[in-house]
Amino acid sequence: xxxxxxxxxxxxxxxxxxxxxxxxxxxxxxxxxxxxxxxxxxxxxxxxxxxxxxxxxxxxxxxxxxxxxxxxxxxxxxxxxxxxxxxxxxxxxxxxxxxxxxxxxxxxxxxxxxxxxxxxxxxxxxxxxxxxxxxxxxxxxxxxxxxxxxxxxxxxxxxxxxx
Numbered sequence: 001x002x003x004x005x006x007x008x009x010x011x012x013x014x015x016x017x018x019x020x021x022x023x024x025x026x027x028x029x030x031x032x033x034x035x036x037x038x039x040x041x042x043x044x045x046x047x048x049x050x051x052x053x054x055x056x057x058x059x060x061x062x063x064x065x066x067x068x069x070x071x072x073x074x075x076x077x078x079x080x081x082x083x084x085x086x087x088x089x090x091x092x093x094x095x096x097x098x099x100x101x102x103x104x105x106x107x108x109x110x111x112x113x114x115x116x117x118x119x120x121x122x123x124x125x126x127x128x129x130x131x132x133x134x135x136x137x138x139x140x141x142x143x144x145x146x147x148x149x150x151x152x153x154x155x156x157x158x159x160x161x162x163x
Contacts, residue, residue, distance in 0.1 A: 016142075021114050054155050061148050
């Protein structure tokens with residue numbers, strides 16, 4: 001199976017949105033390969049104190065992506081996604097299967113939202129963050145994808161350190 005970016009355009013969405021969908025699918029493929037097969041201990045392993053564990057990074061990818069999506073398209077967040085970055089990255093470990101299930105739930109929401117995007121929605125200004133700063137929806141969604149890919153890269157590196 002080719003890498004998502006080598007696949008044809010997603011039907012029914014603008015080319016930029018298709019590229020973002022491919023980026024989300026690539027993140028999912030990386031997590032399937034590098035994180036989801038780990039045992040509990042390895043999933044929460046830290047190379048040294050203060051460094052994010054793989055499980056924390058998976059939690060953060062899911063939670064931050066849903067928070068960014070909620071700025072682009074206001075919607076209710078699950079309680080776990082409201083806990084924020086500190087809990088996601090450095091909070092206590094929890095059952096790996098719960099973290100993986102939340103990621104899958106988040107990714108289904110993201111892919112559905114991206115799949116429904118229309119060209120005219122991309123330039124619309126949206127409020128971002130607690131200060132309500134304005135940004136074009138396209139910039140916010142692009143950041144969502146690149147942020148998730150950034151942390152997927154950290155997961156790959158951590159897994160290679162783990163051995």
